[in-house]
Amino acid sequence: MNTPFNFHLTKFSNEAEILRSEVREFLIDALKDVPKETRAETWYGADENFSRKVGKKGWIGLNWPKEFGGAGRSSMERYVILEEMLTAGAPVGAHWISDRQSGPLIIRYGTEKHQKELLPGILKGESYFCIGMSEPDSGSDLAAIRTKAEKNNNIYVVNGTKLWTSGAHRCQYMIALFRTSQEDDRHAGFSQFIVDLSLPGVTIRPIIDLAGRHHFNEVIFEDVEVPADMLIGEEGNGWNQVTAELALERSGPERYLSSYILLQELVNEFSKRNDGEGVTEIGRQMAHLTTLRQMSVSVAGMLDEGANPALEASVVKDLGAVFEQELPNIAHRLMGLEPDSNGSDFQRYLAILTQISPSFSLRGGTREILRGIIARGLGLR
Amino acid sequence: MLNETSQLLSDTVEKIFSDHVTKKCIINSEKGEWPKSLWTEVVDNGLNLVLVPEELGGVGGTWFDAGILFKAIGKYQAPIPLAENIVAGYLLSLGGISLPEKSIVTILGGELTLKDNKISGISKRTPFGSSATHAVAIINDKSSPKVILTTIPQDSLSDDKNLALESRSSIEFFDHAVMNYSDIIFTSEYIFKIGALMRSCQIAGGLESLLVQSVRYANERVQFGRPIAKFQAIQQQLAVLATHVAASGVAADYAAMSMDDGCEDLAIASAKSRVDDAVSICASIAHQVHGAIGFTYEHGLHFSTRRLWSWRAEYGSGSFWAKSLGEKAVASGSKNFWSSITSGKL
Numbered sequence: 019m020n021t022p023f024n025f026h027l028t029k030f031s032n033e034a035e036i037l038r039s040e041v042r043e044f045l046i047d048a049l050k051d052v053p054k055e056t057r058a059e060t061w062y063g064a065d066e067n068f069s070r071k072v073g074k075k076g077w078i079g080l081n082w083p084k085e086f087g088g089a090g091r092s093s094m095e096r097y098v099i100l101e102e103m104l105t106a107g108a109p110v111g112a113h114w115i116s117d118r119q120s121g122p123l124i125i126r127y128g129t130e131k132h133q134k135e136l137l138p139g140i141l142k143g144e145s146y147f148c149i150g151m152s153e154p155d156s157g158s159d160l161a162a163i164r165t166k167a168e169k170n171n172n173i174y175v176v177n178g179t180k181l182w183t184s185g186a187h188r189c190q191y192m193i194a195l196f197r198t199s200q201e202d203d204r205h206a207g208f209s210q211f212i213v214d215l216s217l218p219g220v221t222i223r224p225i226i227d228l229a230g231r232h233h234f235n236e237v238i239f240e241d242v243e244v245p246a247d248m249l250i251g252e253e254g255n256g257w258n259q260v261t262a263e264l265a266l267e268r269s270g271p272e273r274y275l276s277s278y279i280l281l282q283e284l285v286n287e288f289s290k291r292n293d294g295e296g297v298t299e300i301g302r303q304m305a306h307l308t309t310l311r312q313m314s315v316s317v318a319g320m321l322d323e324g325a326n327p328a329l330e331a332s333v334v335k336d337l338g339a340v341f342e343q344e345l346p347n348i349a350h351r352l353m354g355l356e357p358d359s360n361g362s363d364f365q366r367y368l369a370i371l372t373q374i375s376p377s378f379s380l381r382g383g384t385r386e387i388l389r390g391i392i393a394r395g396l397g398l399r
Numbered sequence: 400m401l402n403e404t405s406q407l408l409s410d411t412v413e414k415i416f417s418d419h420v421t422k423k424c425i426i427n428s429e430k431g432e433w434p435k436s437l438w439t440e441v442v443d444n445g446l447n448l449v450l451v452p453e454e455l456g457g458v459g460g461t462w463f464d465a466g467i468l469f470k471a472i473g474k475y476q477a478p479i480p481l482a483e484n485i486v487a488g489y490l491l492s493l494g495g496i497s498l499p500e501k502s503i504v505t506i507l508g509g510e511l512t513l514k515d516n517k518i519s520g521i522s523k524r525t526p527f528g529s530s531a532t533h534a535v536a537i538i539n540d541k542s543s544p545k546v547i548l549t550t551i552p553q554d555s556l557s558d559d560k561n562l563a564l565e566s567r568s569s570i571e572f573f574d575h576a577v578m579n580y581s582d583i584i585f586t587s588e589y590i591f592k593i594g595a596l597m598r599s600c601q602i603a604g605g606l607e608s609l610l611v612q613s614v615r616y617a618n619e620r621v622q623f624g625r626p627i628a629k630f631q632a633i634q635q636q637l638a639v640l641a642t643h644v645a646a647s648g649v650a651a652d653y654a655a656m657s658m659d660d661g662c663e664d665l666a667i668a669s670a671k672s673r674v675d676d677a678v679s680i681c682a683s684i685a686h687q688v689h690g691a692i693g694f695t696y697e698h699g700l701h702f703s704t705r706r707l708w709s710w711r712a713e714y715g716s717g718s719f720w721a722k723s724l725g726e727k728a729v730a731s732g733s734k735n736f737w738s739s740i741t742s743g744k745l
Contacts, residue, residue, distance in 0.1 A: 301725030
């Protein structure tokens, strides 16, 4: 018997490395006025001006086919843009979801009308999407969602509530999973819709997180009339469409780089002192970072080859979350400084990352769900 | 995907080891018996020559290919110095020297000196010293480092064992005439680094076997009326084990590939540090899942775990290599930190 996962190492092309230099050059100027806290938030931080600049460079939809307005380049090249932006602390949050999964979903399942109307805005960095999956009674158990879309001639009437919707308050659209019929198979009867959030009957309420930030929302649908042609993909095929989307959501560099800035700051702090124990710990974390990056890049390579690395993506996300959650604790242990939003740069980074780190193993699939997927891959269930 | 040579090597080593590295073979080796038929198969198939160039009669493979064999040694717990012979063949080939016919070669460590074609010094914990016919070393000579090939003075060898009861001998050389030597560009630290690569790959393979054995056992062992694999507590533990096995495999592959690219310092140090962390976690989970039976000599899980516990300390522990990484990172400063990760150069 062999192990069920398959991580083939993949190297970046010369073109990708040239692109890397271009991105680094661009970020020096584009980030000069971005505050420290925003940098520490990486893809939680949103700045529409920044997103438009990225769109103008042609760096949104980089790996989409040219016929859809993309640059037709590889997932590996897109990966370079992502990792450079995340490690530099670029506020990519506004366009992040549309670039990563909404656009690709529209390309894969959307009608020509969807593609013509929606893709150009995404590519320009002006049109933002959020993900409507979780609900009050449906967290890890996604099949428990209850929000209903009932067909009535040319419209679907939607009633229900989506919860933990990141960034809904600054998005024009939600790609939402609704129940369109009740079936015996609990994974059947779901459909995905593109919902214009300005429709009457949609209410977006902020949910303030433990750090006092407004990032999550509750999105309430009361007799919202969604045009029938905004159903995306096949009616009843929502579960399969969502599962495919999750592979894109789980393996990217955002799954292990969230606390990167702390490691870089530790390098800075320990270059000023003589402390063997601290330096060893920094090296140990570098080893984890180096390895995670090779694993995550390998998944990007598999996506380029058209493979379905769902299991490998779960492995990367689980290990990545452990790594990024451990860094604030390591930074605390080595530095012994109080996390302080009004303190030194280091203390400010520590303040934000210590507080948001619990979300790293919740968002995009909890640790327990991911490990369940891995256990299934091992043939244990 | 693997290329043709790599695939052929992988298939060959899997076939040889699954046929020959039986439990009996490992137990007999632990009692001091040399696994002759296994070694003959390995040599007849040229696996020991993977890094020797074709013009010197070798396979002309890559470090990535060698990594496949190193991992297989760990995966099957093959009780032979194949890794050491592969590396010895490579080092000698750098000096244009061929491996002697029918030799079993080990690699020397420690402070050795060369004077008038004779070496002196002590090589401690020499792997498989008790079975070896020859040894290879790099001497940091004043004029130029030299790779040397020597016989082993059996009368000044005192054998010891590691936890896995593999021979780790102390060999004292006193004005011992060498068979051959040649100038090379690398100093003896190069052996230490390659040793870390070799053991990292072997550990990655050994961890794979922990996963395979633990999954098999969890599916077979019935408690409370069902296989323990059906309990979420066990599933979650084995999933954690699997993630570290996957990471170790990637860390080892990256190190081997970086050797081929000639830019291996960061990757090898990372690999040894990463797999060392994995050993602590994985050995603990594998033994926990196996329960008391895994703690017996009879069962054989320990053929893997005892090797892992020994190998992780050889050629620099994880902490040793982590410290070397950290020192280089702080010396080059936080501004260069990310680009050192992306370029693999420190």
